[in-house]
Amino acid sequence: MKIWFFLLLICNFAFADESTDWQTQSYKQSKHLPDLHHVVDVKLLDEMQPPAEFFLKEDKKIGCKTCHGLEKIAETPYDKIDKNAPDFLRKDGYKKLEMFCSNCHDKKAHERPNIHLMLNDDGSIKKENCLFCHSEINEQREKVRLLVDTNLRLSPEKVCLGCHLKTPHFNAVEHTDANLKTLENSKSSARNMKNNLKKTEKEQGVHLPISENDEVLCLTCHSPHAKGVLGEKNPASNQVNGDIKKGVEYEKHSWNDVMEADKRERLEKIAATLPPYQRLKNEVLLRLPAKDGTLCLSCHEFEN
Ligand code: HEC
Ligand code: HEC
Ligand code: HEC
Ligand code: HEC
Ligand code: HEC
Ligand code: HEC
Known part of the structure; x- marks a missing residue:
């Protein structure tokens, strides 16, 4: 095991020049972030108050461990990082990526404006x-x-x-x-x-x-x-x-009982994937x- 690790180190040093594909290197080695990746080493703004497990670096700067739950992610070559690990992103981030961002960013400020709201308060059009x-x-x-x-x-x-x-x-x-x-x-x-x-x-x-x-x-x-x-x-x-x-908006409705019975009877296999019957409210x-x-x-x- 130790020898293997040693060889790996040598190999990495031997080829760690600019011509090497950054994906086979770690962030520590290449200082290269994946395409379209979030900025790092920026200071958390005062109004951002993420939960405690979003560890910050000194000076309230954000680093890999602020958002990722993997140990040693910065030291692991990119192609060896397990992106499917449950804590790859903190707080179940992959399941709800939009929610993940709102751990720091104000959700309201980043919501896409509803362009169908076309009237000003005085009735004139936008x-x-x-x-x-x-x-x-x-x-x-x-x-x-x-x-x-x-x-x-x-x-x-x-x-x-x-x-x-x-x-x-x-x-x-x-x-x-x-x-x-x-x-x-x-x-x-x-x-x-x-x-x-x-x-x-x-x-x-x-x-x-x-x-x-x-x-x-x-x-x-x-x-x-x-x-x-x-x-x-x-x-x-x-x-x-x-x-x-x-x-x-939708609301619960008694027809869901009928829908559920129907699902059980006829659609046993896919029943789990159907949403409940809900009644239009608005x-x-x-x-x-x-x-x-x-x-x-x-x-x-x-x-x-
Ligand atoms: C502000 C939060 C944040 C910080 C800080 C952060 N990441 Fe990420 N990272 C993300 C998010 C969110 C994704 C998923 C993006 C997506 O799937 O669209 C991601 C994705 C990744 C991926 C997978 C990229 C891909 O395209 O497959 C790697 C690898 C990664 N990050 C490494 C790092 C490393 C190394 C650092 C530290 C230098 C770091 N991240 C810092 C939020 C962060
Ligand atoms: C741990 C806190 C944190 C999380 C989580 C986070 N961000 Fe950020 N984000 C920051 C900070 C801090 C900055 C820098 C703010 C500044 O200096 O204005 C930033 C900046 C940005 C910027 C501007 C980047 C630039 O190049 O100027 C974008 C866009 C952004 N974030 C999108 C996202 C998205 C999308 C997510 C979710 C996938 C996300 N952020 C999750 C903290 C976070
Ligand atoms: C420029 C972007 C844009 C275009 C083009 C657009 N919409 Fe929308 N639409 C939105 C946004 C934003 C909302 C607010 C809710 C959301 O974020 O999904 C919305 C909401 C809706 C809703 C109500 C959903 C709800 O629960 O709020 C309906 C219905 C709808 N749009 C139909 C349409 C139809 C039909 C068209 C084509 C004629 C259309 N939209 C074109 C951006 C757009
Ligand atoms: C989300 C896309 C969308 C936006 C935003 C939008 N329209 Fe339209 N508009 C349409 C479409 C699609 C039609 C054709 C279908 C129809 O008439 O409803 C249309 C048709 C019209 C018509 C002709 C209606 C008819 O059939 O006689 C008028 C007038 C009009 N729009 C005015 C406006 C004005 C004024 C605004 C800005 C306040 C606006 N539209 C914003 C998509 C849009
Ligand atoms: C503009 C005409 C139109 C309107 C309005 C309309 N439908 Fe349809 N609907 C169709 C057509 C056309 C088909 C396809 C029929 C076919 O291929 O035989 C269809 C098919 C369906 C199907 C069968 C889909 C499938 O997989 O076979 C359902 C369910 C349905 N409509 C429900 C509704 C409901 C509920 C409403 C009201 C919210 C509605 N429709 C309004 C024209 C319409
Ligand atoms: C046969 C009629 C019919 C057609 C065609 C149809 N819709 Fe709808 N749509 C509905 C009904 C009914 C609702 C729920 C009631 C409401 O909008 O108030 C709905 C809801 C929506 C919503 C809100 C969904 C939610 O649950 O929040 C959006 C967004 C939307 N439609 C967009 C579209 C777009 C985009 C298309 C074309 C690709 C489309 N619809 C085609 C009848 C239709």
Whole structure:
């Protein structure tokens, strides 16, 4: 063992010049941090008060052991560091990386601003927000426009992605991958959806846009604007009345018992991976309420 260690040392010394790949060396040797790694040897700011196990170096500076729980991480060659070790990052950091940062950084100050909050307290619009999605501000907010005339920076299929995942929730992809034109010619129960949609738009005075190719969009169900941004007479302004600041909220509901029973019976294998049934409590940025099924029934029909 000792000899092996000795040889390793020699080897390392022998090759520890600049041409050697830093990954086979330790931080002590190379003074090289992994790409995009957090800064080290900076002083903790006064307002940062991490838990006690985030050991600091002298002068309140942060070093490897401030954030990593591994002994001798600075002395271990990078390719020998066990990144899967439970205490690789302190406080279960890998499981909740965002939470990990908030051990020092103020969470509020780093939260991404909710650009859907588009109105100032006096009711005027925050013009800078419009430009996240529009290449120019659409004045005349009463005027009804075609989707192609709304000056979007990206196509309607893409405008939400980047900030949101393609899979923000269950069944989103099943919908956005669906083409109502194809279904129109099929024998499935989805046959009447495009008609149903147009009928709902007329009857309820809402805007339920689909793509040029008749695909369902995030925008079919969701309104990107806060209520009050578009003129009241514009059907695109109609939406549920929830508190956007609170965001979508769910609450416990007795149907979860049914859902649980169903899960046990039919889905034994994957039951553990399904979330509990929860009831929508606060609906926001939706063109029609989903809570009572109105939105869903704008395409789907109840089967008897
Ligand atoms: C402020 C906290 C902090 C300090 C101080 C810190 N690290 Fe890290 N380190 C992290 C975080 C967070 C990650 C995980 C980054 C990720 O997965 O995106 C990480 C990742 C790593 C990785 C894996 C990189 C990879 O891409 O696989 C190594 C190796 C590492 N750190 C070594 C060190 C060494 C050596 C030091 C001391 C010189 C150090 N760290 C100091 C927070 C810190
Ligand atoms: C142990 C405390 C601590 C933790 C945990 C921590 N940071 Fe830091 N971070 C600092 C300190 C201290 C600075 C330097 C602050 C300064 O001088 O303004 C800093 C600076 C930064 C900077 C600016 C870096 C630069 O080059 O100027 C960024 C970005 C950052 N941290 C992101 C993160 C992220 C992301 C995480 C979580 C993966 C994280 N930090 C976790 C303490 C921490
Ligand atoms: C998150 C992206 C996003 C932001 C931010 C945004 N919009 Fe829009 N806007 C859209 C999309 C997508 C459409 C087309 C779908 C629709 O009409 O609802 C649209 C359509 C419009 C329309 C035409 C509505 C119609 O169909 O007749 C107006 C007017 C408008 N936006 C004004 C604004 C103003 C003013 C702001 C800033 C306060 C703003 N938008 C911010 C995405 C956005
Ligand atoms: C520039 C980034 C950005 C774009 C583009 C964007 N969003 Fe958002 N959206 C956010 C942020 C930030 C929040 C606040 C909650 C969060 O952080 O997830 C949010 C919240 C939401 C919520 C409410 C979720 C909740 O619980 O707060 C819905 C629904 C939503 N967005 C739909 C859309 C749709 C549909 C589009 C495309 C028209 C879109 N967004 C485009 C950044 C964006
Ligand atoms: C078939 C209708 C439908 C489609 C299509 C759809 N959503 Fe949703 N979405 C909902 C409903 C219903 C909710 C929960 C109620 C609410 O938003 O108020 C929701 C919730 C959300 C939330 C909040 C999630 C949470 O639990 O906090 C985000 C973010 C979101 N949608 C973004 C998107 C994006 C991005 C797309 C396109 C990739 C999309 N949605 C497509 C109906 C839909
Ligand atoms: C814009 C029209 C539209 C709206 C609104 C809509 N759907 Fe759908 N939904 C579809 C289409 C299209 C499909 C795909 C049908 C197919 O492929 O046969 C689908 C499929 C589904 C599926 C089956 C997914 C799968 O994996 O097979 C579920 C569940 C569903 N929708 C629930 C809902 C719920 C709940 C709502 C209301 C929140 C809703 N839908 C609103 C058009 C819509």
